[in-house]
Amino acid sequence: MAELVEELKEKIIDQLSLEDIEVSDIDNNDPLFGDGLGLDSIDALELIVLLEKEYGIKLTDPKEGKAIFQSVQVMADYITKHRTK
Amino acid sequence: MEKKYYIKHYCAIKNEAVYKNGEVYHEDETSDNLKDFAKGIYKKLELKYPKFYKMDELCKFSFLASEILLMNEEIDEDTALVFANKASSLVTDRKHQETINDPENYFPSPAIFVYTLPNIALGEISIKHKFKSENAFFVNEKFDSSFIMNYSQMLLDTQKATKVICGWVDLDSNKYDVFLTYLTREEGKQITIRELTDIYNNDYGRISRRA
Amino acid sequence: MRRAYLNSDVIISPLGFTSEENIAKLRNNISGITEQDDTNLHRTSFYGAKIADDKLEELSLQYDLLAYTRLEQMMLLAVKKLLEKNPSLDIHKTGVIIATTKGNVDQLAIDMQSENAYLTSLSNTIESYFTLKNTPIILSNACISGGLAVAVAKRMIQAEQYDDVIVIGGDVLTAFTLSGFFSFQAVSDQPCKPFSKNRTGVSLGEAAAALWVSSNKIEETNVVLTGDASVNDANHISGPSRTGEGLFLSITKALKEANIESEAIDYISAHGTATPFNDEMESIAFSRANLLKVPLNSFKGYYGHTLGASALIETIIARHCLLNNEVFASKGFDELGVSEPVTVLKENKIMPLQRVLNTASGFGGCNVALILEKINS
Numbered sequence: 001m002a003e004l005v006e007e008l009k010e011k012i013i014d015q016l017s018l019e020d021i022e023v024s025d026i027d028n029n030d031p032l033f034g035d036g037l038g039l040d041s042i043d044a045l046e047l048i049v050l051l052e053k054e055y056g057i058k059l060t061d062p063k064e065g066k067a068i069f070q071s072v073q074v075m076a077d078y079i080t081k082h083r084t085k
Numbered sequence: 086m087e088k089k090y091y092i093k094h095y096c097a098i099k100n101e102a103v104y105k106n107g108e109v110y111h112e113d114e115t116s117d118n119l120k121d122f123a124k125g126i127y128k129k130l131e132l133k134y135p136k137f138y139k140m141d142e143l144c145k146f147s148f149l150a151s152e153i154l155l156m157n158e159e160i161d162e163d164t165a166l167v168f169a170n171k172a173s174s175l176v177t178d179r180k181h182q183e184t185i186n187d188p189e190n191y192f193p194s195p196a197i198f199v200y201t202l203p204n205i206a207l208g209e210i211s212i213k214h215k216f217k218s219e220n221a222f223f224v225n226e227k228f229d230s231s232f233i234m235n236y237s238q239m240l241l242d243t244q245k246a247t248k249v250i251c252g253w254v255d256l257d258s259n260k261y262d263v264f265l266t267y268l269t270r271e272e273g274k275q276i277t278i279r280e281l282t283d284i285y286n287n288d289y290g291r292i293s294r295r296a
Numbered sequence: 297m298r299r300a301y302l303n304s305d306v307i308i309s310p311l312g313f314t315s316e317e318n319i320a321k322l323r324n325n326i327s328g329i330t331e332q333d334d335t336n337l338h339r340t341s342f343y344g345a346k347i348a349d350d351k352l353e354e355l356s357l358q359y360d361l362l363a364y365t366r367l368e369q370m371m372l373l374a375v376k377k378l379l380e381k382n383p384s385l386d387i388h389k390t391g392v393i394i395a396t397t398k399g400n401v402d403q404l405a406i407d408m409q410s411e412n413a414y415l416t417s418l419s420n421t422i423e424s425y426f427t428l429k430n431t432p433i434i435l436s437n438a439c440i441s442g443g444l445a446v447a448v449a450k451r452m453i454q455a456e457q458y459d460d461v462i463v464i465g466g467d468v469l470t471a472f473t474l475s476g477f478f479s480f481q482a483v484s485d486q487p488c489k490p491f492s493k494n495r496t497g498v499s500l501g502e503a504a505a506a507l508w509v510s511s512n513k514i515e516e517t518n519v520v521l522t523g524d525a526s527v528n529d530a531n532h533i534s535g536p537s538r539t540g541e542g543l544f545l546s547i548t549k550a551l552k553e554a555n556i557e558s559e560a561i562d563y564i565s566a567h568g569t570a571t572p573f574n575d576e577m578e579s580i581a582f583s584r585a586n587l588l589k590v591p592l593n594s595f596k597g598y599y600g601h602t603l604g605a606s607a608l609i610e611t612i613i614a615r616h617c618l619l620n621n622e623v624f625a626s627k628g629f630d631e632l633g634v635s636e637p638v639t640v641l642k643e644n645k646i647m648p649l650q651r652v653l654n655t656a657s658g659f660g661g662c663n664v665a666l667i668l669e670k671i672n673s
Contacts, residue, residue, distance in 0.1 A: 015196075016139070016196070017138040017139045017196075018135065018138070019124075019135075019138040020135055020138070021135075038135070040532065040535070041532075041534065041535050042139075042195050042196055042199055042533075042534055043196070045195035045196075045479065045480060045481060046194060046195055046196045048481070049192055049193075049194055049195065049479065052192065053192045060481075062481045171414070171416060172414065173399075173414070173415045173436055175413060175414065178398075178401060178404060178413065178472070179404060179408055181472065181475075181476065182401075182404040182405065182408060182472060183408075184475075185471060185472070185475045186405070188339070191339070191475075193475040193476060193478065193479040194479060195476075195479045195480050195534075198475075198476035198479055198480065199480075199533055199534050199659065201398070201472075201476065202397060202436070202438045202658075202659055202660060203436050204436065204437045204438050204658075204659075204660040204662060205438075205533050205659065205660045207528070207660060207662075208528060208533045208659070208660030208661045208662065209533060211528040211529075211530040211661060212530050212531065212532065212533070212661070214530075215530045216528060216530055217527050217528060217529075217530050217541065217542065217545055218527060218528060219525075219526045219527065219528070220437065220526070220528050220660065220661075220662050221435065221437060221444065221448070221526075222435070222436050222437050223433060223434060223435055223436075224415040224416060224419075224434040224435075224436055225416070225419075225431070225433070225434070226416050226419075226420075226431065232433070235455075235457070236448075239451050239452075239455050242455070243451065243454075245525065245549075
């Protein structure tokens with residue numbers, strides 16, 4: 001799990017072009033949206049693409065994303081349960 | 086150009102260098118790609134604007150040139166943006182096309198797709214400075230300074246804007262050509278369209294290096 | 297100041313190949329949106345408004361345009377038909393503005409380095425086809441392109457740069473734009489439902505149109521563009537402003553230029569893409585501008601969202617509405633689903649019309665408002 005969390009942080013930084021942020025800057029339980037990393041609606045859609053592309057998880061309702069993208073930890077838990085690749 | 090408007094500043098990005106009002110502002114002969122070149126200018130400007138990294142290169146160069154024009158300037162909400170280029174957003178269009186070309190690897194990305202419109206560059210600048218004014222993006226074979234200046238003056242004449250940033254921002258397959266001017270009613274450099282065209286055509290990048 | 301008359305127009309769309317055919321379909325509340333099942337366009341079936349290939353081919357053959365791309369065929373047809381029905385209009389003496397978001401972007405699927413994918417290939421085609429002296433101007437301003445182009449035409453006429461301007465608008469339904477809108481999870485799984493409670497997104501469409509804007513009127517009763525304004529939200533590159541700021545300011549400025557108050561507006565042709573955020577934003581802007589009681593509709597339920605063409609087509613339809621004193625039901629509307637109680641037209645109506653407000657909003661945070669007024673001389 002710890003490995004997945006690290007991998008996920010790297011992928012998020014890369015996919016969302018968060019150049020000024022390092023893996024060590026992201027706390028597992030930091031909120032990704034709002035005050036956390038300051039992500040916006042396009043980032044949320046981009047995370048949906050990331051889930052599908054990297055882990056074979058297809059979200060069809062953007063509202064589902066809200067619950068899953070709470071924090072890196074919540075995302076990692078969800079991926080562990082639902083990944084197909 | 087009519088006497089009542091002035092070009093307060095102009096900025097060019099070409100030949101691995103950035104110029105403000107004809108003077109070299111930044112040179113970079115080491116970066117071998119546009120992303121790093123743009124990042125170098127961003128660092129030089131000492132900006133803290135993480136959204137910059139999310140932009141495509143057309144937006145980055147448009148954004149950086151406008152930052153250079155607006156350095157130490159009082160921001161006027163009613164500043165219109167009138168830009169033109171040849172390749173529209175084609176560099177990013179090709180990137181988006183690549184994400185859908187292969188049916189086995191079909192992952193269109195919203196963060197790429199949103200930049201497949203040239204006027205997004207104007208939106209980015211408007212967001213940064215809270216410009217609540219007109220954005221117009223034209224596409225021409227080459228920089229038509231008289232068209233862009235006439236259009237910009239029309240906006241000023243008809244009180245549709247009080248200031249205008251206008252010019253040319255073209256990006257295509259690693260070639261770039263940026264030339265923006267800041268048009269105001271304040272006293273400043275008064276330039277005719279003819280002179281402006283000469284400034285644009287003048288490759289002062291090479292001149293400065295020869296000197 | 298010179299007036300900018302909207303003299304004549306042509307719409308090339310799934311609803312017909314003349315403006316009159318299009319208006320007749322609207323009068324019968326017929327939508328051009330159908331289920332599309334073409335894997336070259338999208339991997340799954342979807343609802344969209346596409347011009348029938350055989351009909352376009354037939355007409356292009358008749359006009360000898362088969363050598364051109366799909367979009368060029370549509371644009372050339374629009375202009376040729378405009379010139380046919382207006383023998384007094386000489387394209388060699390007019391300004392020409394082309395409004396498009398993506399031009400021939402469909403050519404990228406065939407060749408990533410395609411020369412046709414440059415928007416300038418459209419202006420070059422129009423220039424050489426009609427042997428023009430001046431290259432047409434291209435305006436590419438997302439989903440407000442067609443409306444802003446009409447505003448640009450008016451300003452050029454008022455600045456006496458031209459006596460006549462032809463505005464051409466067009467975009468085609470492509471895998472490129474479909475894949476993008478799907479990635480934004482912004483495509484409706486049924487024909488789009490602007491301003492409705494259960495709206496879930498856009499239907500995309502394709503169309504081209506041509507409009508003759510002039511300093512001289514050709515009919516006694518005519519339509520004039522009396523006000524225009526375009527203001528950016530300065531808020532977000534894809535999300536509409538929560539306060540409707542840019543659209544509200546566009547409307548306010550356009551009303552001011554037309555020298556009227558919001559009470560003088562008889563009907564609003566709204567943008568109404570049917571995405572949850574867009575329609576909500578519009579309702580807030582209309583509320584702030586005191587326009588809640590004014591009947592409004594969106595034509596997206598008939599045409600889908602035709603991107604760069606949409607605001608031009610809607611200006612043309614608004615012109616016909618003014619001349620005919622009629623308005624059309626907002627297709628796809630059932631139960632109001634925006635927070636401000638806008639007056640959505642549930643059925644067609646014959647009613648006296650003097651002034652129409654036409655609005656559009658797009659990616660990049662751009663907005664445009666146009667005021668059209670009927671003048672009986």
